[in-house]
Amino acid sequence: MRVSFKTSYNHDIRLFADGYQASRYAALVVLAVGLPFVLDDFLIGEVTGVLIWAIAGMGLMLLTGHAGQVSLGHAAFLAVGCYAHAILMDRFGLPFLASFALAGVLTGIVGVLIAIPVFRLHGIYLAIATLALSMLVEDIIVLAEPWTGGVIGLTAPTITIGGIDMDRFGSPDRFYWLCLAVVLLITLGYRNILRAPLGRAFVAIRDSEVSAQAMGVRLAWTKAAAFGLSCLITGWAGALLGHFFYTFNHEVFTVVVSIQLLLMIVIGGIGSIHGAFYGALVVGMIPQAINIGRDWITQVIGTGGVAIPGLETGVFGLILVLFILFEPQGVHGRITKWRIYFELFPFYRRDLFRRQRSYLKTERIR
Amino acid sequence: MEDLQLMVGGLANGCVYGLIALGFVLIYKATEQVNFAQGDMMMLGAFIAIGLGNESHGGLPFWLACVGAVVIMAAFGMAMERTLLRPLFGQSQIAVVILTIAFGFVLRFIAGAIWGHDPLVMDHPIAGTHVTFGPVVLSADEIAVIAVTVLLTGLLYLFFSRTKLGIAMQAASQNQLAAYYMGIPVKRIHGLTWMLAGATAAAAGILFAAKGSVDPSAGLLGIKAFAAAVIGGFGSLPGALLGGLIIGLVEPFAARYVAAGYAQIAPYAVLILVLIFRPHGLFAQVSGKKL
Numbered sequence: 259m260r261v262s263f264k265t266s267y268n269h270d271i272r273l274f275a276d277g278y279q280a281s282r283y284a285a286l287v288v289l290a291v292g293l294p295f296v297l298d299d300f301l302i303g304e305v306t307g308v309l310i311w312a313i314a315g316m317g318l319m320l321l322t323g324h325a326g327q328v329s330l331g332h333a334a335f336l337a338v339g340c341y342a343h344a345i346l347m348d349r350f351g352l353p354f355l356a357s358f359a360l361a362g363v364l365t366g367i368v369g370v371l372i373a374i375p376v377f378r379l380h381g382i383y384l385a386i387a388t389l390a391l392s393m394l395v396e397d398i399i400v401l402a403e404p405w406t407g408g409v410i411g412l413t414a415p416t417i418t419i420g421g422i423d424m425d426r427f428g429s430p431d432r433f434y435w436l437c438l439a440v441v442l443l444i445t446l447g448y449r450n451i452l453r454a455p456l457g458r459a460f461v462a463i464r465d466s467e468v469s470a471q472a473m474g475v476r477l478a479w480t481k482a483a484a485f486g487l488s489c490l491i492t493g494w495a496g497a498l499l500g501h502f503f504y505t506f507n508h509e510v511f512t513v514v515v516s517i518q519l520l521l522m523i524v525i526g527g528i529g530s531i532h533g534a535f536y537g538a539l540v541v542g543m544i545p546q547a548i549n550i551g552r553d554w555i556t557q558v559i560g561t562g563g564v565a566i567p568g569l570e571t572g573v574f575g576l577i578l579v580l581f582i583l584f585e586p587q588g589v590h591g592r593i594t595k596w597r598i599y600f601e602l603f604p605f606y607r608r609d610l611f612r613r614q615r616s617y618l619k620t621e622r623i624r
Numbered sequence: 625m626e627d628l629q630l631m632v633g634g635l636a637n638g639c640v641y642g643l644i645a646l647g648f649v650l651i652y653k654a655t656e657q658v659n660f661a662q663g664d665m666m667m668l669g670a671f672i673a674i675g676l677g678n679e680s681h682g683g684l685p686f687w688l689a690c691v692g693a694v695v696i697m698a699a700f701g702m703a704m705e706r707t708l709l710r711p712l713f714g715q716s717q718i719a720v721v722i723l724t725i726a727f728g729f730v731l732r733f734i735a736g737a738i739w740g741h742d743p744l745v746m747d748h749p750i751a752g753t754h755v756t757f758g759p760v761v762l763s764a765d766e767i768a769v770i771a772v773t774v775l776l777t778g779l780l781y782l783f784f785s786r787t788k789l790g791i792a793m794q795a796a797s798q799n800q801l802a803a804y805y806m807g808i809p810v811k812r813i814h815g816l817t818w819m820l821a822g823a824t825a826a827a828a829g830i831l832f833a834a835k836g837s838v839d840p841s842a843g844l845l846g847i848k849a850f851a852a853a854v855i856g857g858f859g860s861l862p863g864a865l866l867g868g869l870i871i872g873l874v875e876p877f878a879a880r881y882v883a884a885g886y887a888q889i890a891p892y893a894v895l896i897l898v899l900i901f902r903p904h905g906l907f908a909q910v911s912g913k914k915l
Contacts, residue, residue, distance in 0.1 A: 328718050375900045382658050382717065386854050387899050389847065390892040397889040513847070517725055524722050572733025578726035582719055583711050 271453045290438055294431035302430045308542040309437045310498045315523050315534030316448055317492030322520065323529040324457065325484035326464025331388030332492055332519050334395035337511035339365040339493025340500040341399065341406055347415045354417045358497050365493025366486045373485035392516045399508040411507025414500045426501055437498055444491055448531055451487065460484050464529075514571075521578050527590025536589035544574055587611075628760050630876045636766035636835060638872020639773035643828035644849035645856065645864035646777060647821045653784065653859050654793035654817040657709065657720045661728040662825060663846015668731055669697045669822075669829030670838045671739050674746050686748050694826040701822020705815050713811070728843060736840040743837035746830075769831045776827060777865045784861065793817055851895040857905025866906065870894065 262269075262276055274280035294302050318332050343361035346352045352360065376387050399406045406412065417424040417436065424432040451457045459480045462470035471477055500506055518541065526537025548570060585592050591611075599606045647662040659665075670693075676682040677689025684692065708727060712719050753764040784790035796803045796810045803810050832838065832845070852871045856863025871891045878890035898905065 328721070379899060379903050382721065382858070383854065383899060383903065385718075385721065386850060387896060390851060390895045390899075393847070393892045394889050394896070397886075401886070521722065521726060569733065571729045572736075575726040575729025575733070579708065579723060579730065582723045582726070583708065586715070586719060 273449060273453070287442065291435070294434055299430045302434050303426070304542060304546070306426075306430065306434045306437050307502060308538045309434075309441050310495055310502055311522065311541060312535045312538035313437075313441055313444055313498065314492055314495035314519055315526065315538050316444060316531060317488050317490075317495055318519050319523050319528070319531065319534045320448065320451075320460070320491065321484055321488035323523060323533065324452065324464060325460040325481065325488075327481060327484065328385045328520070329388040329488075329516075330385045330520060331390075331392035331395075331513075331516050332488075333511040333513065333516035334388075334392045335365050335369060335489045335492040336496035336499060336515070337395055337399060337508075338368050338489075339496025340506060340511070341412070341496075342493070343497035344412045344414055344500050345405060348412070354419055358494065361497045362490045362493040365496065366490035369489025369492075370482050370486040373482045389513065389516070392511075392513045396508050396512060399511070407507070409507060411505055411510075412500075413505045414503070417501060426504055433501070440494065440498065444494065445531060448491070452531075456480070456483060518574075521574070523588075525578060525581050525588050527588030527592075530590045532590045532593075533588055536593075540577070540589065541574070544577075545570055548573060626880075629762070630880060631873065632760075632762050632766055632770075634873040634876040635869060636769045636872070637875065638852075638869035639769050639865075640828055640832045640835070640868070641845070641849045641852045641871050642865040642868025643773055643776065643824060643831060644846055645853035645868050646780060646861060647824045647828065648850060648853040649856075649859060649861055649864040650780065650824060651817055651821045652797075652853075653861070654797050655814045656717065656797045658717065658724070659821065660721055660724040660846065660850070661704075661731060661843075662821065663849060664728040664731040664735075664843035665697065665701070665822060665825035666829040666832060666846065667838065667840060667843040668700070668735055669693050669826030670746070670833040670842065671735050671744070671829075671840075672696050672826070673830045674744050674833060674838065675739065678744070678747050690830050693830060694823050697822040697826035697829075698819045699822070701818040701820070701825070702815050704822070705818035709814070709818070710811065713814075728846070732840045732843055739840070741840060743839040744833075745837045746833040748834055751834075765834045769835060772827070772831060773865065776824070777861060780824075781861045789813075789816070848891055851891055854905055855895055855898045857907035860905070860907035863905060863907030 264270065274283065293305060297305065314332070314336060317335070318329060321327050321329055321332075339361050342364045343357055346357040346360055347354065350357075372391065376384060376391075379387055400408050402408075414426075417433070419436075422432065423429060424436050426433050452461075459470065459475045462473060462475055463477065463480055463484075467477060470480075499510075503510060522537035522541045523533055524537070525540050526535065527533030581588060587594075595611060598610070644662055644666050647665070648659060651657055651659045651662075673689050673693035674681065676684045676692045677686050682689065704727070708723060709720065712723065748765070750764040750768060755762050755764055755767060784794065792803070792808045793813055793816075795806065796808055796813045800810055803813075829838075832842065848871055849868065852867035853864045854867070855870055856865070856867030871894070874890045874894055875887065879887035882890070
């Protein structure tokens with residue numbers, strides 16, 4: 259077991275706890291950069307998808323996991339980012355980097371504008387308002403046909419940075435590295451927000467609004483900032499998603515995607531950046547796992563492939579139910595518990611992570 | 625005259641929304657939990673009624689099939705509370721929301737695996753009959769839907785305001801700990817509430833199936849019903865019905881008088897407007913803040 263003695267207050271908010279942790283993450287980055295040399299084009303495509311969903315997951319994680327505001331409508335912001343980016347590049351002829359940055363900022367502004375009226379709502383009312391928003395955006399995309407191409411949708415333009423093409427199909431490796439760079443920058447930014455007063459204010463609001471207010475946190479302002487930052491990240495994920503799908507229309511951004519995003523971060527482990535990545539991995543692997551399982555069953559029974567519609571969402575739902583019942587902290591929580599088990603061996607107690615239960619009081623009478 | 629027919633059709637639709645919303649409100653009022661799977665439970669109830677009653681499936685008489693569906697769904701609701709929700713007792717509301725959303729996915733998959741993904745139609749005695757009031761022709765099933773909904777809402781309202789059990793349910797939600805101290809068996813009350821919600825879901829499902837066809841994705845109607853519950857003020861039974869009726873009425877009229885494409889967003893636009901101007905719904909249940 260490693261013991262770290264803290265010798266200054268700055269020690270608490272360092273980017274990495276110690277050199278060991280820093281070297282582990284460095285190794286992970288090296289591994290991720292080298293991945294295209296090992297995997298074939300199809301698998302790199304899959305990994306790219308996981309990375310993009312991880313960005314979207316981080317967007318929602320900031321809002322839900324750290325600021326404690328549940329949104330059931332983040333597909334709407336994915337859509338805003340995606341369409342804004344495609345339109346800026348196609349109609350206004352902006353280069354990729356400018357358009358990409360602007361698309362995220364636009365989504366963030368849209369998010370803040372929406373946050374102002376919506377944040378008078380609490381908990382479940384907020385969730386349903388964002389759900390309705392997601393529904394609305396889906397239909398607005400169809401109605402705004404001159405800009406969005408309506409039902410037919412749009413085609414993502416080719417990315418060119420400094421004369422180098424980065425196409426999803428033509429050069430998947432370069433597109434993967436682009437996504438990886440975005441992921442790294444966003445993760446670093448996210449981590450830094452959490453170390454800064456703003457991130458601490460988010461967590462304070464999540465844990466208790468009354469206490470946060472008593473400590474001098476401006477509730478409305480901080481919530482709007484959380485929503486704006488969350489939408490900024492989600493908008494960037496949307497922009498990359500547009501390139502990833504190549505062609506997209508309103509059906510890519512349904513309410514089901516919103517719900518799946520939320521479920522994704524819950525499976526991954528709510529309240530940690532790791533969780534967004536684990537969640538994206540699990541969600542990305544489910545279809546593959548089902549395919550493999552189906553092949554296996556076919557081999558065992560010896561009949562033709564069984565195709566069951568809706569199996570994917572069914573399995574997804576089941577996994578989630580099991581997680582909520584048995585491991586509410588998600589994959590990240592499970593891994594942390596295992597790690598601590600080995601670090602403390604043999605002193606790990608079963609109730610080490612047990613949380614005290616609270617008795618509910620109604621929200622209707624305050 | 626056309627307007628009047630649109631109105632009755634909308635009212636009948638709204639009643640189904642209202643009944644699902646009633647299930648939401650019932651659970652929220654008594655346990656402070658939000659059950660996002662209510663729409664899928666409604667779908668399941670409809671399928672069970674069809675499975676028991678239709679010639680091609682169970683072949684039981686219609687009334688027996690209805691009673692059977694209600695009883696099975698009541699047991700299902702209770703079992704669901706026992707296995708899924710009781711372990712979450714005392715945890716955050718959002719955990720329950722996410723759990724029920726996920727369980728809704730599972731229910732949809734199960735229904736699809738048993739009854740298939742093609743829409744099914746329920747056989748019932750008043751299918752296709754009409755009632756004529758002067759120039760207006762109304763289908764009998766729409767009138768039946770409205771009548772049954774009004775009856776059920778009234779009964780539930782009386783149950784909550786008059787009976788000992790109903791008041792115990794309200795107490796359990798307002799303050800669990802205090803309810804325990806007063807000798808209310810909070811956990812058993814939760815079980816009974818989910819039973820009641822399951823039965824309501826089955827009733828809504830039967831009425832829904834009586835008006836049209838059912839397929840596993842019918843549960844997504846629950847989102848609209850949820851909007852109805854929020855418009856009415858979450859936690860108010862008459863409010864839920866009113867919210868359902870508003871959504872039910874807005875839809876056909878928007879489809880008739882507003883440009884195509886805007887009709888389907890009208891319910892959500894109404895919801896957002898209500899939330900902005902009356903954040904706790906039309907029949908607000910929130911009283912002033914005390915510290």
